[in-house]
Amino acid sequence: MFTIVRREELAGGTVILNEIEAPQIAKKARPGQFVILKANEDGERIPLTMAETDPDKGTITIIYMVVGKSTALFRDLQVGDGYQDVIGPLGKATHLEKVGKVVCVGGGTGVAVLHPITRALKEIGNDVTCIIGARTKDLLILEEQMKNASHDLRICTDDGSYGHHGFVTDVLKEVLNQGDIKQVVAIGPVPMMKAVSALTKQYEVPTLVSLNPIMVDGTGMCGGCRVTVGGATKFACVDGPEFDGHQVDYDELIMRLRAYQEDEKKCHEEYCTIRDAR
Amino acid sequence: MADKAEKRISRIPMPEQDPKVRARNFLEVPTGYTVKMAQEEAARCLQCKKPGCVEGCPVGVDIPGFIDLISRGDFTGAIRNLWSKNALPAVCGRVCPQEIQCEGRCIVGKKGEPVAIGNLERFCADYEREHGTGALPPKQSPTGKKVAVIGSGPSGLTVAGDLIVKGHDVTIFEAFHKAGGVLIYGIPEFRLPKAIVAQEVNFLERLGVKIECNAVVGRTVSLDELFEQGYDAIYVGVGAGLPRFMNIPGENLVGILSANEYLTRANLMKAYKFPDVDTPIPHGKNVVVLGAGNVAMDAARTAMRLGADSVKIVYRRSRDEMPARKAEIHHAEEEGIEMFLLTNPTRYLGNDKGRLTGMECLRMELGEPDESGRRRPVAVKGSEFTIDCDLCIVAVGSGANPLLTSETPDMKLNKWGYVITDEKTGKTTKKGVWAGGDIVTGAATVILAMGAGRQAADSMHDFLTLGW
Numbered sequence: 001m002f003t004i005v006r007r008e009e010l011a012g013g014t015v016i017l018n019e020i021e022a023p024q025i026a027k028k029a030r031p032g033q034f035v036i037l038k039a040n041e042d043g044e045r046i047p048l049t050m051a052e053t054d055p056d057k058g059t060i061t062i063i064y065m066v067v068g069k070s071t072a073l074f075r076d077l078q079v080g081d082g083y084q085d086v087i088g089p090l091g092k093a094t095h096l097e098k099v100g101k102v103v104c105v106g107g108g109t110g111v112a113v114l115h116p117i118t119r120a121l122k123e124i125g126n127d128v129t130c131i132i133g134a135r136t137k138d139l140l141i142l143e144e145q146m147k148n149a150s151h152d153l154r155i156c157t158d159d160g161s162y163g164h165h166g167f168v169t170d171v172l173k174e175v176l177n178q179g180d181i182k183q184v185v186a187i188g189p190v191p192m193m194k195a196v197s198a199l200t201k202q203y204e205v206p207t208l209v210s211l212n213p214i215m216v217d218g219t220g221m222c223g224g225c226r227v228t229v230g231g232a233t234k235f236a237c238v239d240g241p242e243f244d245g246h247q248v249d250y251d252e253l254i255m256r257l258r259a260y261q262e263d264e265k266k267c268h269e270e271y272c273t274i275r276d277a278r
Numbered sequence: 279m280a281d282k283a284e285k286r287i288s289r290i291p292m293p294e295q296d297p298k299v300r301a302r303n304f305l306e307v308p309t310g311y312t313v314k315m316a317q318e319e320a321a322r323c324l325q326c327k328k329p330g331c332v333e334g335c336p337v338g339v340d341i342p343g344f345i346d347l348i349s350r351g352d353f354t355g356a357i358r359n360l361w362s363k364n365a366l367p368a369v370c371g372r373v374c375p376q377e378i379q380c381e382g383r384c385i386v387g388k389k390g391e392p393v394a395i396g397n398l399e400r401f402c403a404d405y406e407r408e409h410g411t412g413a414l415p416p417k418q419s420p421t422g423k424k425v426a427v428i429g430s431g432p433s434g435l436t437v438a439g440d441l442i443v444k445g446h447d448v449t450i451f452e453a454f455h456k457a458g459g460v461l462i463y464g465i466p467e468f469r470l471p472k473a474i475v476a477q478e479v480n481f482l483e484r485l486g487v488k489i490e491c492n493a494v495v496g497r498t499v500s501l502d503e504l505f506e507q508g509y510d511a512i513y514v515g516v517g518a519g520l521p522r523f524m525n526i527p528g529e530n531l532v533g534i535l536s537a538n539e540y541l542t543r544a545n546l547m548k549a550y551k552f553p554d555v556d557t558p559i560p561h562g563k564n565v566v567v568l569g570a571g572n573v574a575m576d577a578a579r580t581a582m583r584l585g586a587d588s589v590k591i592v593y594r595r596s597r598d599e600m601p602a603r604k605a606e607i608h609h610a611e612e613e614g615i616e617m618f619l620l621t622n623p624t625r626y627l628g629n630d631k632g633r634l635t636g637m638e639c640l641r642m643e644l645g646e647p648d649e650s651g652r653r654r655p656v657a658v659k660g661s662e663f664t665i666d667c668d669l670c671i672v673a674v675g676s677g678a679n680p681l682l683t684s685e686t687p688d689m690k691l692n693k694w695g696y697v698i699t700d701e702k703t704g705k706t707t708k709k710g711v712w713a714g715g716d717i718v719t720g721a722a723t724v725i726l727a728m729g730a731g732r733q734a735a736d737s738m739h740d741f742l743t744l745g746w
């Protein structure tokens with residue numbers, strides 16, 4: 001069992017942070033890599049990126065949005081409880097390089113994934129601007145951490161309840177117009193990554209995105225996570241999860257993410273009904 | 279006398295669930311011999327002096343020996359005899375291609391039907407499981423040597439079993455959260471109940487084998503790190519789990535899955551119990567399975583059990599070339615699966631939601647033999663037609679998964695990515711590392727993977743005790 005040693009609720013309980021004992025993984029993991037977690041015997045295998053690792057303490061931290069039954073089940077786990085299985089580190093680590101001015105763009109829980117990458121980019125000497133967004137102020141996560149991890153933090157909310165009123169792409173455009181941006185990293189909902197990539201393509205700025213297709217094994221065995229990048233089929237779990245944002249077929253990814261939508265919805269509703277009845 | 283000759287000709291049929299009933303449940307299809315049936319079948323064996331059956335068995339099971347013990351009612355003796363050559367008789371009795379191995383060489387088969395060696399092997403293992411004492415075989419005294427086995431398929435399990443009784447300290451590292459390899463994630467419950475695999479794994483654990491699941495070697499830990507941690511020798515038995523697709527237009531539409539994904543969801547994740555378990559699986563009304571091997575049959579029969587209205591096998595060659603076991607093809611057809619032979623898909627069709635709606639195919643005819651010796655299918659011009667389907671499972675073979683091997687540059691691979699080993703010993707080009715099973719041969723069989731494991735275990739034992 002992989003014990004939870006810390007649990008926090010972010011964004012009004014819609015986003016959960018778990019710090020988990022997993023010494024072997026903590027020792028090996030690099031920014032950008034993910035783990036697959038399974039809560040119990042009948043649980044689903046769910047991929048989540050490591051937002052933090054502490055090799056000395058032997059822990060990893062995940063931050064996830066509660067979207068369906070499995071993540072709802074994860075939310076119910078308290079400190080002292082554990083995940084039956086944690087598998088990793090999986091995927092390729094982010095390629096980190098000193099290039100000069102970089103912009104990190106995060107949306108929703110994508111900010112959690114972006115955080116270690118941002119910090120590492122700053123540590124190796126880049127000039128880091130960060131743009132993070134959420135639908136509304138209460139859903140914004142890791143503001144303090146992102147502030148520390150970058151030189152300049154900009155915030156947007158869709159409803160204007162905090163920071164810039166509008167999308168991250170509006171602010172990104174301003175920053176790009178100032179020129180000299182060498183690299184953009186964008187992590188968040190697929191439509192956001194699609195929009196960011198479309199914009200940066202106009203400016204010809206290399207853009208890294210982290211894709212989140214549905215996965216089963218995470219080791220290149222099932223092919224479920226396939227995405228089209230530059231016209232070729234790639235397996236996100238072993239070839240990614242990070243790819244050149246200008247090459248990704250986002251529409252296909254969006255469609256593939258909906259594959260189980262109806263099943264999952266039913267399952268989640270049933271679970272919530274049972275849970276509420278308790 | 280006439281009576282006895284007659285008995286020899288007719289083999290005791292294996293009792294099976296009714297096709298109509300079983301096509302909708304996940305219970306095992308053959309229900310197993312009774313004691314009486316087993317003894318009657320055993321009596322058909324001629325106890326040949328030079329038994330062809332043994333020559334046909336890749337691990338050389340003493341077939342007349344164990345059959346004789348059955349006919350004498352010594353079932354414990356029979357299982358002991360089997361175990362001395364085959365660590366997984368309950369598995370092999372169910373899934374080995376006996377018709378081309380032992381039974382294919384049985385002398386009784388020359389005139390009538392061969393002795394049902396597979397059914398008898400299964401009987402012994404099941405009898406022991408249900409009635410045995412569960413006593414463990416004796417272990418040699420500890421050697422103080424540590425062995426790591428990567429992958430818990432039949433090959434890795436064999437190595438672990440052999441080396442633990444020889445006194446070594448053995449740990450299996452498995453990427454999945456459950457041990458058993460293809461036996462757990464690939465072969466369905468109705469052909470190989472998972473409880474049986476779990477029992478075999480548990481047997482090894484009782485012998486002292488440690489199993490570390492969730493360990494993706496190459497990611498969680500590397501081979502060199504294992505050596506640093508004090509392992510003296512390593513066996514790589516990671517199988518050939520890289521799904522192959524056909525590279526035809528539309529392949530990433532929703533509703534097209536590799537057999538690996540489909541079967542993993544169904545078997546390992548028990549998705550057929552959804553929503554009682556959390557992992558979903560796509561349900562098709564009209565399902566097409568591409569390919570005609572055992573994997574394709576398993577996928578097709580699973581789709582039928584998950585409630586499809588129709589399931590079609592689409593294969594570009596003819597019935598004679600179908601690689602699946604005859605018995606499995608027969609089982610599939612009995613369950614209502616249709617065969618679209620000499621048919622090759624050329625394109626997937628989808629709707630505006632990106633979901634599969636059908637596939638365009640060409641009729642084929644057989645031309646001259648190709649490199650594989652099989653007659654090459656050639657397209658019939660203008661024969662395009664469409665099959666409507668909402669789920670397609672691709673079972674056209676698998677390749678070598680590079681996850682571990684790409685992180686181990688000093689272990690040589692052939693051009694297809696399989697590990698190169700010494701044929702007799704299973705030694706790889708990396709010092710202290712052996713390999714065997716599907717990652718060396720490409721997708722093959724359970725018994726060959728076990729045979730490779732046994733060979734490597736002998737060589738590893740020599741290395742660990744004598745230093746070579």
Ligand SMILES: Cc1cc2nc3c(=O)[nH]c(=O)nc-3n(C[C@H](O)[C@H](O)[C@H](O)COP(=O)(O)OP(=O)(O)OC[C@H]3O[C@@H](n4cnc5c(N)ncnc54)[C@H](O)[C@@H]3O)c2cc1C
Binds near residue numbers: 049050065067213
């Ligand atoms: C490499 C990788 C890293 C990820 N990192 C994080 C992370 O750090 N934090 C985080 O909150 N989420 C992350 N995700 C997404 C996360 O895995 C999904 O949100 C989760 O699987 C949903 O599971 P569920 O059972 O609760 O929801 P489900 O009931 O399975 O799904 C509800 C809905 O969510 C969508 N969905 C299902 N699976 C996925 C998926 N894999 N990715 C995106 N949407 C999905 C579907 O539209 C579905 O209808 C990551 C995904 C990948 C592949």
Ligand SMILES: Cc1cc2nc3c(=O)[nH]c(=O)nc-3n(C[C@H](O)[C@H](O)[C@H](O)COP(=O)(O)OP(=O)(O)OC[C@H]3O[C@@H](n4cnc5c(N)ncnc54)[C@H](O)[C@@H]3O)c2cc1C
Binds near residue numbers: 496515
């Ligand atoms: C659906 C299906 C049906 C089949 N039917 C039959 C049949 O009827 N009869 C028959 O004889 N054969 C059959 N086969 C073939 C047979 O199952 C295989 O030949 C056999 O299992 C190969 O054994 P193996 O030990 O080499 O590898 P596998 O059984 O593939 O086991 C390899 C194990 O290694 C693990 N692994 C992989 N990479 C890593 C890593 N990096 N770190 C740690 N662990 C790792 C995998 O998760 C897996 O558990 C079938 C195969 C399939 C897929």
Ligand code: SF4
Binds near residue numbers: 322331
């Ligand atoms: S070849 Fe057939 S008859 Fe002869 S020993 Fe083997 S099983 Fe018995």
Ligand code: FES
Binds near residue numbers: 221223226235236238
């Ligand atoms: S998750 Fe199975 S291949 Fe990537």
